Amino acid sequence: MDWTRRLLSFSVVFCVLQKITHTVDLPPPCNSTIYCTGEILHHVQLAKIFSDDKHFVDMGLLDNPDKIRTTFLDLLNSSTSGIVDQKKLIQFLNTSFTQPGKEFEEWDPLDWHKNPNFLSHITDPELRSWAADLNDLWKSLGRKISGKVKDLPDRHSQIYVPNPVVVPGGRFREFYYWDSYWVINGLLLSEMYDTARGMIENFLYMVDSYGFIPNGGRVYYLNRSQPPFLTLMMESYMAHHHNVTFLRESINLMAKEYDFWMTKRSVSVQQYGKNYTLNRYYVPVGGPRPESYSKDYELAVNLTAGAKQSFYSELKAAAESGWDFSSRWFYGSTNTLLDTKTSLVIPVDLNAILCRVERTMAKFYTDLNMTNEASKFSTALEHRLEAVQAVLWDESLGVWLDYNINDTSRNQNFYPSNLAPLWASCYKNPAIVEKAVSYLEISKALSYQNGLPTSLKETGQQWDFPNGWPPLQHMVIEGLEKTEYKKAKEIAFSLAQKWVTVNFDAYKKYNAMYEKYNVEGDGKPGGGGEYEVQLGFGWSNGVIMQLLDLYGSRLTSSAISTPFSWIPFTLPLLIITFWV
Ligand SMILES: *[C@@H]1O[C@H](CO)[C@@H](O)[C@H](O)[C@H]1NC(C)=O
Ligand SMILES: *[C@@H]1O[C@H](CO)[C@@H](O)[C@H](O)[C@H]1NC(C)=O
Ligand SMILES: *[C@@H]1O[C@H](CO)[C@@H](O)[C@H](O)[C@H]1NC(C)=O
Ligand SMILES: *[C@@H]1O[C@H](CO)[C@@H](O)[C@H](O)[C@H]1NC(C)=O
Ligand SMILES: *[C@@H]1O[C@H](CO)[C@@H](O)[C@H](O)[C@H]1NC(C)=O
Ligand SMILES: *[C@@H]1O[C@H](CO)[C@@H](O)[C@H](O)[C@H]1NC(C)=O
Ligand SMILES: *[C@@H]1O[C@H](CO)[C@@H](O)[C@H](O)[C@H]1NC(C)=O
Ligand SMILES: *[C@@H]1O[C@H](CO)[C@@H](O)[C@H](O)[C@H]1NC(C)=O
Ligand SMILES: *[C@@H]1O[C@H](CO)[C@@H](O)[C@H](O)[C@H]1NC(C)=O
Numbered sequence: 337m338d339w340t341r342r343l344l345s346f347s348v349v350f351c352v353l354q355k356i357t358h359t360v361d362l363p364p365p366c367n368s369t370i371y372c373t374g375e376i377l378h379h380v381q382l383a384k385i386f387s388d389d390k391h392f393v394d395m396g397l398l399d400n401p402d403k404i405r406t407t408f409l410d411l412l413n414s415s416t417s418g419i420v421d422q423k424k425l426i427q428f429l430n431t432s433f434t435q436p437g438k439e440f441e442e443w444d445p446l447d448w449h450k451n452p453n454f455l456s457h458i459t460d461p462e463l464r465s466w467a468a469d470l471n472d473l474w475k476s477l478g479r480k481i482s483g484k485v486k487d488l489p490d491r492h493s494q495i496y497v498p499n500p501v502v503v504p505g506g507r508f509r510e511f512y513y514w515d516s517y518w519v520i521n522g523l524l525l526s527e528m529y530d531t532a533r534g535m536i537e538n539f540l541y542m543v544d545s546y547g548f549i550p551n552g553g554r555v556y557y558l559n560r561s562q563p564p565f566l567t568l569m570m571e572s573y574m575a576h577h578h579n580v581t582f583l584r585e586s587i588n589l590m591a592k593e594y595d596f597w598m599t600k601r602s603v604s605v606q607q608y609g610k611n612y613t614l615n616r617y618y619v620p621v622g623g624p625r626p627e628s629y630s631k632d633y634e635l636a637v638n639l640t641a642g643a644k645q646s647f648y649s650e651l652k653a654a655a656e657s658g659w660d661f662s663s664r665w666f667y668g669s670t671n672t673l674l675d676t677k678t679s680l681v682i683p684v685d686l687n688a689i690l691c692r693v694e695r696t697m698a699k700f701y702t703d704l705n706m707t708n709e710a711s712k713f714s715t716a717l718e719h720r721l722e723a724v725q726a727v728l729w730d731e732s733l734g735v736w737l738d739y740n741i742n743d744t745s746r747n748q749n750f751y752p753s754n755l756a757p758l759w760a761s762c763y764k765n766p767a768i769v770e771k772a773v774s775y776l777e778i779s780k781a782l783s784y785q786n787g788l789p790t791s792l793k794e795t796g797q798q799w800d801f802p803n804g805w806p807p808l809q810h811m812v813i814e815g816l817e818k819t820e821y822k823k824a825k826e827i828a829f830s831l832a833q834k835w836v837t838v839n840f841d842a843y844k845k846y847n848a849m850y851e852k853y854n855v856e857g858d859g860k861p862g863g864g865g866e867y868e869v870q871l872g873f874g875w876s877n878g879v880i881m882q883l884l885d886l887y888g889s890r891l892t893s894s895a896i897s898t899p900f901s902w903i904p905f906t907l908p909l910l911i912i913t914f915w916v
Contacts, residue, residue: 362622362645365652366555370401371493372626376408381629383425388867390507390627393556394436395429397491404432437509439494443480447530454525454885462893466840467884470877471526473849477502477872478531479509493554497541499534501553504851505872510553511538513562514658515875518807520569522878524576525885533582536569540589548596551655556626560619560656561601563686566593567693570700584704591709594693603682603741605727612723615686616741618679619652628866635673653678657686658807661865662799663791664738664751671795681747682739684728685811688756691720695761721764724757734771750779752788752808758815766820773816773824784855786838787831788812798865804855805862806879809835813883829890832883836891839880849876 366372371393380392397404411420411428420428452471458464480500485492494510501511502519516535523532542549549566551557567590574583601615622645624632632651636644654660654676661673664683668675694717701710728736730746735754737746757763758772781788787804794801809831816828841859843849848871852862861869884891 362620362649363559364623365560365621365626366558368401368490368493368555369405370397371554371556373623374405375412376405377626377629379408379412379420380425380429381624381626382633383420383422384630385422385426385429388507389629389631390867391436392429393493393554393626393629394509396434396436396438396493398432398434399491401490407432439482439485439492440479440509441482443478443500444475445478445500445528445531447528448475449527452525452527454881454888457888458884458891459889460891460893463836463840463884463888463891466843466893467881469843470522470849470881473872473877474502474523474526474528474531477505477874479503493556495542495550495553495555495558497538497553499538500531501535501538502531502874503872504870504874506851506870507867508552508870508872511535512552512874513539513549514565514807517565517569517572518810518875518878518882520878521572522874522881524572525881529573529577532573533577536566536573536586539566539569540586543589543593543596548593548600554627559621560652561596562656563658563689564593564597564693565689566590567696567700568689571696580703583700587700587704587706590697590700594690594697597690605682605723605739605741607726610726612727613719614682614723614727614739615690616679616682617653617656617686619656620649621652622648624648625652625655631866639674647674647676650676650678657683659753659790659799661797663749663793663795663797664747664753664799666795667740667742673797677742680740680742682727682741683753684736684738684751685753685756687720687724687728688736688760688762691717691724691757691762692760694720721762724762725764728757729763729768733775734768735775736772750781750792752781752790752812755812755815758819759811760815761818769819769824770821773819773821773827776812776816776827777823782827782831785834786853786855786857786859787835789855796864798852798862800864802854802856803852803862803864804835804838805852806835806876810879810882813886817886829887832887833891836880836883837894839876840893849873849880851876 364373370376381389386392408428411424415421455464455467458467478500481494481496485494486496489496502523503509504512504515520532520535539549546558548561551560551562570586570590597615601618602613603616605612605614632648636647639647651673654665657678661676665678665681666675667677667680694713698710698713698717701713724736727739730737733748736757737748737754739746755772755776758769776782780792787809789801790803790805790808791800813828813831816824838853838859839849842853842861845859850861851870851873854860854862863869
């Protein structure tokens with residue numbers, strides 16, 4: 337029995353809350369016959385004219401899509417081999433498409449300040465001056481979508497949004513969903529309240545238009561989302577700039593996004609004779625990802641038609657998790673992307689995020705005096721707390737672990753996401769906090785010079801060893817810091833110092849901020865995965881700003897100059913000197 341059918345049979349048992357659409361003929365990611373399906377996409381991507389498949393799907397059209405399609409079909413028809421030769425293909429691209437990046441106008445944020453207050457809390461002068469540079473970087477990452485995208489949407493893969501955005505940077509020339517949480521946290525420290533609010537309003541607009549928030553601002557990202565941070569973006573905004581009127585205007589769309597996750601992304605699991613509802617990443621959409629078309633297509637080349645569609649769907653679910661790609665989703669024996677089975681996993685971090693969303697929604701509704709809705713979310717939170725404890729908590733390791741609904745196993749490997757419930761305060765019994773902290777202490781994960789690794793497995797995937805990622809550092813550090821344990825707070829600070837040091841050293845060396853870093857060595861950007869490491873970089877800048885804000889009086893630009901850090905090196909020498 338192939339795994340699709342196995343999945344189907346399990347689905348019947350477990351996925352009672354959603355209609356199963358996991359059949360061979362899955363719908364395409366979007367209906368554009370240029371950007372999401374069809375002959376042009378297929379031929380251009382497999383011809384590998386550009387080094388990155390994302391290049392083609394980010395190009396704009398010079399004519400209407402039907403005309404361009406006809407031109408191409410004529411070319412195809414006139415070729416005897418069934419393949420348009422490279423020269424003609426390039427000519428076709430030159431006459432029918434614009435280069436990528438043309439849908440934007442550079443945009444200088446009007447609410448930018450030279451000296452936001454958080455800078456004055458940073459004691460180390462080198463770190464303070466670096467933070468001021470990061471504050472400047474918002475200007476180069478700000479983009480406004482040009483009016484032609486609004487007027488001629490079918491000539492662009494860019495999705496129109498009304499307000500300017502801060503993009504991650506590099507090949508990521510559109511907004512991304514979960515990245516924006518840390519971007520917005522950074523913007524708020526920079527006191528750029530209008531830009532932050534505008535980005536939140538864009539996401540609300542997405543929910544209004546599509547019923548959910550896509551992975552990023554491109555049509556080929558419709559039908560998959562990313563970790564659900566909208567409510568937490570609003571939580572951050574309200575903490576800096578409380579505005580009940582804005583909250584009242586937005587709350588329905590926030591509730592609508594939550595409903596999307598609860599209806600389209602939930603699973604029912606039986607444990608100890610009880611049914612629990614939890615969430616997973618799940619994208620029942622077929623075809624290669626348009627922005628990585630040739631890679632997906634070539635990987636699937638030996639699979640049967642049905643297995644191909646399931647594989648494509650699992651890759652998209654991994655992309656929805658934000659961890660594309662990782663050993664975290666591997667179930668199988670090839671140790672390659674072909675083992676990706678994201679939809680079988682109930683992820684700790686997704687459920688921790690939703691736990692915090694439920695608590696925050698209950699609080700928002702309470703602030704708005706809407707008591708019925710508030711109690712609906714309080715009840716949802718109670719259910720979540722029980723489900724997380726029953727299904728994800730592993731008493732023998734003393735930590736939360738991803739749960740596989742197919743074989744009911746928990747993934748025993750280290751991932752920083754295992755600690756996400758600390759960050760979300762997603763537990764009832766405070767005694768388990770101490771266990772989770774000792775899990776971290778005895779794991780090898782604290783032994784790396786530059787921060788927490790994404791896993792301890794080296795697979796060549798970018799969400800694995802030896803890469804460290806900004807959002808994971810932040811969630812673990814904030815999670816440890818908010819506990820009542822001195823030891824946990826010490827670990828939090830030491831992780832923050834490591835992360836600040838590697839970012840700062842790389843910044844001095846390359847004059848750039850990267851999307852990820854190597855947890856080993858002396859300040860190298862991370863590697864692996866599907867594309868070259870990117871610079872910019874939205875969430876990296878946001879996380880550094882948050883750490884500098886949190887520990888501004890204690891962090892130092894050179895880890896060696898930490899007060900008393902000379903003791904371990906010089907004390908033995910002193911002792912020897914005196915002894916002799
Ligand atoms: C589901 O679990 C069974 C039994 O453990 C295993 O044989 C099968 O390969 C698993 N299916 C998938 C898709 O991982
Ligand atoms: C594509 O078109 C079909 C049929 O009109 C529609 O049901 C579906 O929602 C569309 N999908 C997208 C992503 O627009
Ligand atoms: C392909 O070319 C042939 C012969 O020139 C023509 O009869 C046919 O209609 C063309 N097909 C398409 C799809 O344009
Ligand atoms: C045509 O395409 C090639 C390959 O992308 C590019 O080098 C060249 O600049 C393009 N010419 C025009 C006029 O766009
Ligand atoms: C894909 O997205 C479109 C537009 O949001 C929606 O109408 C359609 O139902 C989605 N399809 C699937 C399979 O989720
Ligand atoms: C609060 O939000 C309301 C409604 O969107 C808006 O009109 C008002 O200007 C906001 N107030 C502040 C201080 O931002
Ligand atoms: C749990 O859900 C399953 C599937 O819907 C159902 O058959 C079963 O009776 C439920 N069990 C309990 C204890 O509610
Ligand atoms: C597909 O099969 C061929 C022939 O066995 C093999 O050489 C190739 O490596 C396989 N490709 C993948 C992606 O598994
Ligand atoms: C909620 O109700 C209290 C007590 O009636 C009132 O003081 C407060 O202004 C109300 N808040 C909002 C946001 O309407």
